[in-house]
Amino acid sequence: xxxxxxxxxxxxxxxxxxxxxxxxxxxxxxxxxxxxxxxxxxxxxxxxxxxxxxxxxxxxxxxxxxxxxxxxxxxxxxxxxxxxxxxxxxxxxxxxxxxxxxxxxxxxxxxxxxxxxxxxxxxxxxxxxxxxxxxxxxxxxxxxxxxxxxxxxxxxxxxxxxxxxxxxxxxxxxxxxxxxxxxxxxxxxxxxxxxxxxxxxxxxxxxxxxxxxxxxxxxxxxxxxxxxxxxxxxxxxxxxxxxxxxxxxxxxxxxxxxxxxxxxxxxxxxxxxxxxxxxxxxxxxxxxxxxxxxxxxxxxxxxxxxxxxxxxxxxxxxxxxxxxxxxxxxxxxxxxxxxxxxxxxxxxxxxxxxxxxxxx
Numbered sequence: 001x002x003x004x005x006x007x008x009x010x011x012x013x014x015x016x017x018x019x020x021x022x023x024x025x026x027x028x029x030x031x032x033x034x035x036x037x038x039x040x041x042x043x044x045x046x047x048x049x050x051x052x053x054x055x056x057x058x059x060x061x062x063x064x065x066x067x068x069x070x071x072x073x074x075x076x077x078x079x080x081x082x083x084x085x086x087x088x089x090x091x092x093x094x095x096x097x098x099x100x101x102x103x104x105x106x107x108x109x110x111x112x113x114x115x116x117x118x119x120x121x122x123x124x125x126x127x128x129x130x131x132x133x134x135x136x137x138x139x140x141x142x143x144x145x146x147x148x149x150x151x152x153x154x155x156x157x158x159x160x161x162x163x164x165x166x167x168x169x170x171x172x173x174x175x176x177x178x179x180x181x182x183x184x185x186x187x188x189x190x191x192x193x194x195x196x197x198x199x200x201x202x203x204x205x206x207x208x209x210x211x212x213x214x215x216x217x218x219x220x221x222x223x224x225x226x227x228x229x230x231x232x233x234x235x236x237x238x239x240x241x242x243x244x245x246x247x248x249x250x251x252x253x254x255x256x257x258x259x260x261x262x263x264x265x266x267x268x269x270x271x272x273x274x275x276x277x278x279x280x281x282x283x284x285x286x287x288x289x290x291x292x293x294x295x296x297x298x299x300x301x302x303x304x305x306x307x308x309x310x311x312x313x314x315x316x317x318x319x320x321x322x323x324x325x326x327x328x329x330x331x332x333x334x335x336x337x338x339x340x341x342x343x344x345x346x347x348x349x350x351x352x353x354x355x356x357x358x359x360x
Contacts, residue, residue, distance in 0.1 A: 002035040004307050007067035009044040009060070012087060013280025014290035015073020021292035021343040022071065022299045025316065028347045032354050033303075033312045040067070044094065045075030045087035045280075055090025061097060069306035070098075071299065072275035077282040095132055100263040100273055102167050103130040103242065104301070107249035107259055112325035113333065116254025124229035124252050129171040130242025132263060134159045135193075137239050159193050159238070164200045170267070171236035172208040178234075181212040185221045185237035185245065197238065222248060250277060257290075257332050258324075260297030268305050274298040288338045291330040296320050296346060319350035 008023065010016040023039070030037055042060040049055050055075070064070060075087040106127040114122035139156030146152075168184070175182040184201045186194035198215060205213045214231075216224065218241045225232055225245065229252055235245060250256040259277035264270060276294025284290055297320060304313030323346045329335025330342050337345075 004035060004037050005066065005068040006037050006039050006302075007063050007070045008039055008041045009070060009072045010041065010047075011044050011073040011075045011280065012046040012077050013074050013282045013285040014278075015045075015075070015280055017073075017285070017288070017290045017339055018276060018292040018295035019071060019073040021339055022295035024343055025296050025319075025347055025350070026299050026303070029303075029312050029315055029350055032315065032350075033309055035309075044072065045090050046077055046080045046083075048090060049080055049083055049085060049087060053085075055085050055087050056093040056097070060094075064094070064098060067271070069271055069302050070273045071295075071302060072273060073295065074276070074278065074280035076280045077285075079282075092137065095263060095273065096138075098263075098271070098273060099133075099265045101131065101133045101163065102170055102264050103132045103246075104128070104262040104264065105130065105242075105246040105249065105259060105277060106261075106297075106301075107246070107253050109253050110258065110321055110324045113254055113258075116333065117252055118254075119226070119229065119252060124232075124249070126229070126232045126249070127174070127234055128242055128246040128249060129167060129174070129234065129236040130246060131159075131163065131167040131238045132242075133239075134163045135239035157191070157193055157240075159196070161196060161200060164197050164238075165204070168197075168201050168204055168236055171234055172204055172211055173267075175211045175234040176208050179210075180233040181214065181231075182234045182236060183214045183216055183221065183232055185216050185218050185235055185241055187218050187241075188215070189217060193238070201236075218245070221245065225249070226252065246277065255291070255332050256294070257330070258293050258297075260294045260299075260301055262298070262301045262305055264305060269308050270306065272302070272306050274302040274305075288340060289331050290339050291332050292339055292343055293320060293324070315350055315353060318353055319346050322353070323349045 010019045042063045080087050108125040109122050136155050136157045139158035142155050186197045188194040188198045256278040264272040300313045300316035303309040328337035
């Protein structure tokens with residue numbers, strides 16, 4: 001029996017609750033896959049600050065080095081608002097340490113949950129490819145400088161051409177493999193970095209003639225994603241724009257709790273970091289009502305990408321989708337189900353799907 005190595009970083013707030021739910025589902029489906037999972041745990045974010053004084057401690061880095069994949073819950077919360085190091089700094093440091101330069105955020109309006117979407121014609125399904133290690137979040141110099149009678153702040157948007165090329169190429173390859181169109185989002189009418197981004201995109205387009213390419217300025221894309229979401233099958237963009245547009249996509253589907261994500265450094269079969277898009281939601285932590293859908297879908301992406309188990313990925317996605325149709329649903333989706341009740345529903349649904357396939 002094959003064995004996969006998994007590092008679990010439950011994190012803060014509802015992180016431990018949703019990761020535990022996702023791990024229970026992972027254990028259930030591993031039976032059908034004929035493999036087992038060896039899990040290790042480590043600290044990240046606020047919990048790591050409390051234990052080690054560091055949101056990304058050396059102990060966690062050492063365990064990451066041995067893992068085939070990493071599952072993260074959430075980081076942050078008001079308890080650390082005034083800490084010398086914020087919990088979110090641990091997440092950024094971990095992405096850099098693992099060399100994760102691509103963030104994939106699929107979004108879809110699930111059947112049965114159309115009423116949660118603000119769209120009148122509630123149909124949307126796509127994926128955002130967000131560059132993850134460059135741009136304003138990491139550029140230097142940055143900081144504050146006191147001037148006579150004033151304060152100057154500096155954030156630097158810095159990219160290398162090679163950093164642009166690798167994320168754009170990955171998005172083109174995905175679009176080609178899945179027979180989808182690609183929208184490249186930039187601000188080439190203002191930013192020099194965006195002008196180079198567009199040049200690189202056009203050059204790579206010559207190598208993927210089967211992919212229909214469209215360029216959009218980020219402000220126009222934000223508006224059009226609401227008015228015409230069906231146009232956006234695959235989106236590729238830089239760090240800041242991707243952060244904003246992927247949350248906008250979460251609004252279109254009705255809840256950030258329905259979205260998982262993958263942060264990777266290469267093609268399928270490589271190690272990655274997988275996490276729900278939602279935050280730590282400290283206001284509901286410990287109440288047993290958190291929605292584990294995003295964490296479950298993140299596990300689906302994990303087994304499909306890092307462990308090359310596409311059938312098990314489809315099983316998890318199908319079980320989650322059918323459970324969202326039939327319920328019961330968690331309070332964020334208008335229901336009254338607990339995290340435990342929804343988790344057991346998905347596990348039972350996965351077993352029924354497997355049985356259904358055997359019969360057919």
